[in-house]
Amino acid sequence: GAVVSQHPSWVICKSGTSVKIECRSLDFQATTMFWYRQFPKQSLMLMATSNEGSKATYEQGVEKDKFLINHASLTLSTLTVTSAHPEDSSFYICSASEGTFSIGHYGYTFGSGTRLTVV
């Protein structure tokens, strides 16, 4: 089945530094990548949607200058948390879609998630 590889699995960084999270689709072309964050005991919150070769579409309330998304190829998307602060500590998850959808589709494929802790 479809696999999305997400790295790193966890990262601890100092306040004010930047962190880059990568998501790669290993056996399919990810036309669309979704980036989510999840706080403890809460559901997934969509941050942004990116299509290969174009600018990401950010959800309301998500700072695009703080959360930089690059989707330069059909197999790689990155999320960079710039000037991270403790309140950015969260579980970040990517998911990918081939862009086609029909009955029998096995849903969007999720990466394994990145736990970010900013100290």
Added chain:
Amino acid sequence: GQNIDQPTEMTATEGAIVQINCTYQTSGFNGLFWYQQHAGEAPTFLSYNVLDGLEEKGRFSSFLSRSKGYSYLLLKELQMKDSASYLCAAMDSNYQLIWGAGTKLIIKP
């Protein structure tokens, strides 16, 4: 607005059956997903329904009623490893997933 409702937490006994309900309101509808998420891990796909009725897949089944905006996930022969959060997500007319807050299922021996 768009909204997904599901119970916050449920408790069941090992070997029993449990039904997790989900109601949704979306702008257009392109299907209903159920995902399982263990603590600290990413969600994994369980089922997708876009037509009314019951879809059975081993111990797990999912039901959809489009006219009622209602779905449920049925888990049979519960095992301890089924302890997890179960996320309901409806896909709107733009193929965006609208997520519920998740139902934490606790399995007791």
